[in-house]
Amino acid sequence: xxxxxxxxxxxxxxxxKCQGHNRCQALAPDLFRVDDLGFASATGDTMPDAMLEKAxxxxxxxxxFAIRLVRVGQGDEV
Amino acid sequence: xxxxxxxxxxxxxxxxxxxxxHMDARxxxxxxxxxxxLRQRCxxxxxxxxxxxxxxxxxxxxxxxxxxPETFSNRRPVVRANPPDVPLPTPPISSDPPHxxxxxxxxxxxxxxxxxxxxxxxxxRICAELLDQxxxxxxxxxxxxxxxxxxxxxxxxxxxxxxxxxxxxxRWIQISLDDTIHDTPESAATFVAVSREMxxxxxxxxxxxxxxxxTDLISFMMRARFDGxxxxxxxxxxxxxxxxxxxxxxxxxxxxxxxxHLAKTPDDRRRLVAEPALMTTAVEEFLRxxxxxxxxxxxxxxxEIAGCPVKAGEMVxxxxxxxxxxxxxxxxADRVIIDRQDNRHAAFGLGIHRCVGSNLARMEIQxxxxxxxxxxxxxxxxxxxxxxxxxxxxxxxxTVPVRIGA
Numbered sequence: 001x002x003x004x005x006x007x008x009x010x011x012x013x014x015x016x017k018c019q020g021h022n023r024c025q026a027l028a029p030d031l032f033r034v035d036d037l038g039f040a041s042a043t044g045d046t047m048p049d050a051m052l053e054k055a056x057x058x059x060x061x062x063x064x065f066a067i068r069l070v071r072v073g074q075g076d077e078v
Numbered sequence: 079x080x081x082x083x084x085x086x087x088x089x090x091x092x093x094x095x096x097x098x099x100h101m102d103a104r105x106x107x108x109x110x111x112x113x114x115x116l117r118q119r120c121x122x123x124x125x126x127x128x129x130x131x132x133x134x135x136x137x138x139x140x141x142x143x144x145x146x147p148e149t150f151s152n153r154r155p156v157v158r159a160n161p162p163d164v165p166l167p168t169p170p171i172s173s174d175p176p177h178x179x180x181x182x183x184x185x186x187x188x189x190x191x192x193x194x195x196x197x198x199x200x201x202x203r204i205c206a207e208l209l210d211q212x213x214x215x216x217x218x219x220x221x222x223x224x225x226x227x228x229x230x231x232x233x234x235x236x237x238x239x240x241x242x243x244x245x246x247x248x249r250w251i252q253i254s255l256d257d258t259i260h261d262t263p264e265s266a267a268t269f270v271a272v273s274r275e276m277x278x279x280x281x282x283x284x285x286x287x288x289x290x291x292x293t294d295l296i297s298f299m300m301r302a303r304f305d306g307x308x309x310x311x312x313x314x315x316x317x318x319x320x321x322x323x324x325x326x327x328x329x330x331x332x333x334x335x336x337x338x339h340l341a342k343t344p345d346d347r348r349r350l351v352a353e354p355a356l357m358t359t360a361v362e363e364f365l366r367x368x369x370x371x372x373x374x375x376x377x378x379x380x381x382e383i384a385g386c387p388v389k390a391g392e393m394v395x396x397x398x399x400x401x402x403x404x405x406x407x408x409x410x411a412d413r414v415i416i417d418r419q420d421n422r423h424a425a426f427g428l429g430i431h432r433c434v435g436s437n438l439a440r441m442e443i444q445x446x447x448x449x450x451x452x453x454x455x456x457x458x459x460x461x462x463x464x465x466x467x468x469x470x471x472x473x474x475x476x477t478v479p480v481r482i483g484a
Contacts, residue, residue, distance in 0.1 A: 010177075019430065020432060025191065026358065061420065
């Protein structure tokens with residue numbers, strides 16, 4: 001039985017690409033924080049499968065293509 | 079607001095690929111079929127009008143321009159035949175690297191989601207007051223009596239000036255808009271005079287501040303530093319003019335377009351009333367489908383867009399609204415889908431010039447729609463009166479006559 005809460009994914013915001021649109025934090029406030037200038041970063045190093053849907057939504061709404069979702073230990077991106 | 083059609087001595091367009099004109103009456107009325115046609119047969123159109131302008135219409139090409147500030151300069155963000163004869167920089171929108179970054183960084187803290195949050199109740203109160211004034215009228219103009227007042231009053235509150243000065247701001251905006259439409263040396267001179275009037279207005283408020291400790295935007299700018307030094311007068315007043323002007327007709331255009339859409343699309347209106355949680359995706363979809371702002375760039379050195387050579391000195395219209403309707407970037411691009419899940423729209427621009435006020439604009443649009451729908455869940459377009467659209471690089475309905483009630 002796979003554990004839906006096991007750390008399975010890494011969420012990476014590329015600071016070179018993020019321009020502070022804040023779409024990710026608005027869609028997934030648990031997964032992203034924004035700093036004093038409005039630039040985003042992931043709140044944790046890894047996240048479980050249970051968060052995948054929210055994370056994917058954030059990835060697919062970033063106008064700058066700044067967010068990557070990488071499977072822990074495999075390097076696959078979605 | 080002025081309903082006059084564009085005053086231009088340029089002939090009507092007959093060839094949109096080689097001689098387009100963004101002030102042509104057909105573009106002003108309904109630009110979408112023009113862009114759809116160009117995207118298929120000539121994705122980078124050109125005109126010799128206005129000293130030469132290129133027009134990319136595909137998302138991929140708009141992105142390429144936005145991500146290449148070395149080739150495409152922001153020195154002139156507006157396409158016009160008669161630019162003002164004095165420089166009126168409004169940093170950072172008119173800035174290029176390397177000056178752009180520090181002048182942008184100093185504004186960013188004032189426009190983060192955290193910084194905007196305290197203005198949510200202020201915006202709600204402003205919307206409620208405007209709706210009170212409409213009262214139990216059976217019809218009204220949702221643009222003139224509502225949308226156009228929300229951003230001027232909110233920015234007045236943020237600047238720490240009386241909200242009643244919003245009417246003064248509307249007059250200034252009107253003069254700048256008229257200047258874009260008329261585009262004559264005389265209208266440019268009037269625009270310069272209005273810019274000076276704005277500077278004098280801000281100067282009075284600066285002088286009235288005993289210290290610069292306030293949370294308002296004027297005090298915030300007084301504390302700002304560029305390379306560790308106080309801002310030059312030119313930078314300080316230019317940035318304040320930008321903060322005043324940039325968020326007004328842009329935001330009211332989107333609020334107005336959204337209300338226009340809901341007035342003529344009862345299914346979406348009823349669904350949004352029944353499922354308020356859809357507001358987040360609906361706001362993004364209105365921003366995508368009715369993106370108000372087309373920016374401009376000036377070609378700094380000979381280059382190319384999608385293989386089309388572009389000449390130094392000519393302009394580029396960065397048609398973000400056209401990119402947002404590109405079927406290669408969005409399935410059913412020409413349909414408004416208020417629960418659209420994947421929506422990488424470019425309404426606020428892309429790259430280093432992303433709209434600094436995007437969090438503020440998004441908040442104002444959402445609150446203005448929520449408050450309107452709470453008060454008037456039932457409204458329809460008054461079909462006997464025309465809806466007119468603003469000409470120029472900020473597109474939105476100047477009038478949205480609606481009938482209120484079931």
